[in-house]
Amino acid sequence: MIAAVCTRYGPPEVIRIAEVADPKPGEADVLIRVHATTVTTADWRIRAMAMPAPIFRLIAPLVLGLRGPRNQVLGTECTGVVERVGARVRAFRPGDRVIAVTDMRMGAHAEFVCVREDAALTTLPANLTFDQAVAIPFGALVALRYLRDLAAVKAGQRVLVIGASGAIGVAAVQFARYLGAHVTGVCSTANVDLVRSLGAATVIDRQIEDFHQGGAAYDVVLDTVGATSFARCKHMLKPRGQFLAVLMGLTEFGQMAWTMFAGGRRVRGALVTASKADVELLMKLAEAGQLRPIIDSSYPLQRIVEAHRRVDSGRKVGSVVVTVA
Numbered sequence: 001m002i003a004a005v006c007t008r009y010g011p012p013e014v015i016r017i018a019e020v021a022d023p024k025p026g027e028a029d030v031l032i033r034v035h036a037t038t039v040t041t042a043d044w045r046i047r048a049m050a051m052p053a054p055i056f057r058l059i060a061p062l063v064l065g066l067r068g069p070r071n072q073v074l075g076t077e078c079t080g081v082v083e084r085v086g087a088r089v090r091a092f093r094p095g096d097r098v099i100a101v102t103d104m105r106m107g108a109h110a111e112f113v114c115v116r117e118d119a120a121l122t123t124l125p126a127n128l129t130f131d132q133a134v135a136i137p138f139g140a141l142v143a144l145r146y147l148r149d150l151a152a153v154k155a156g157q158r159v160l161v162i163g164a165s166g167a168i169g170v171a172a173v174q175f176a177r178y179l180g181a182h183v184t185g186v187c188s189t190a191n192v193d194l195v196r197s198l199g200a201a202t203v204i205d206r207q208i209e210d211f212h213q214g215g216a217a218y219d220v221v222l223d224t225v226g227a228t229s230f231a232r233c234k235h236m237l238k239p240r241g242q243f244l245a246v247l248m249g250l251t252e253f254g255q256m257a258w259t260m261f262a263g264g265r266r267v268r269g270a271l272v273t274a275s276k277a278d279v280e281l282l283m284k285l286a287e288a289g290q291l292r293p294i295i296d297s298s299y300p301l302q303r304i305v306e307a308h309r310r311v312d313s314g315r316k317v318g319s320v321v322v323t324v325a
């Protein structure tokens, strides 16, 4: 099969299209013919070995591979059609339209992907195209984990989303709104209308206004892009408010531990992995129109280098989609 292969760390140009061995499904596996996938900030971080904190720069080569990624086909999510199933698979049949999140097993930048039946795999709602559906999980799984599980956001709470136009941001604004929160989004001028249309009651244009101003207004501050810190946002949090750090280093790990015992304002964060139940929930929300996919741009697999360049810009709006079939 054809795949986008990354044999060494570096700029987008290290990715090349090559012939690789077809995956071989086992008895409990589902083989998917990929129609669409994404290039995400996870693909960028791995391809460029661009880790957010010194501690990860030390550990990442040991985990991911010394000179280049051990999993040479990147890509953490895909949509497509079931091509074949293993003998023990019951929930899927050839021809089913599906979505799968492969997380750190990756492999989605390819014509075929093999996933276990019980993995983060589910059928696609009829009203979503392959491109629309695949634009959802990467950002929305982080939004779910942070806003539902870590912060337990409740109706009426005030939530500030920093980086509200990125992949995580567009999902976080919508999900916080879905939970009944009053949402304030932070983005640049060009994206103000989009963020408002996603459900933000207030939008702060970061090119005009410093979002750090103001008193203890928020129950939750979600920094999706590492644009600020707990120290700079503490005064904006209510006495039991929570600072959610999507990017974490030693400072944040220390603050998480300290604020857990100290009481009062807390710092929280997590490494997000996908579950079948969460991908199913996201598809239900999208089917009902409560979670809108936002596609920054779309490229055929043959032009995946351009997709990586767009992600590297740090200015994408929502998700960058790659069409395969």
Ligand SMILES: NC(=O)c1ccc[n+]([C@@H]2O[C@H](COP(=O)([O-])OP(=O)(O)OC[C@H]3O[C@@H](n4cnc5c(N)ncnc54)[C@H](OP(=O)(O)O)[C@@H]3O)[C@@H](O)[C@H]2O)c1
Pocket: 040, 041, 042, 045, 139, 142, 162, 163, 164, 165, 166, 167, 168, 169, 186, 187, 188, 189, 191, 206, 224, 225, 227, 246, 247, 270, 271, 272, 273, 311, 314, 315, 316, 317, 318
């Ligand atoms: N904890 C985890 O498990 C986990 C999981 C997934 C991703 N991540 C991390 O989450 C981060 C965000 O991912 P993403 O895919 O949502 O990013 P993204 O889509 O690339 O975010 C891009 C947006 O961020 C905004 N932005 C850029 N610089 C900014 C700044 N200095 N201040 C405020 N906003 C800024 C820009 O919007 P405007 O121009 O409109 O401001 C841009 O549109 C990544 O670094 C990724 O590594 C963590």
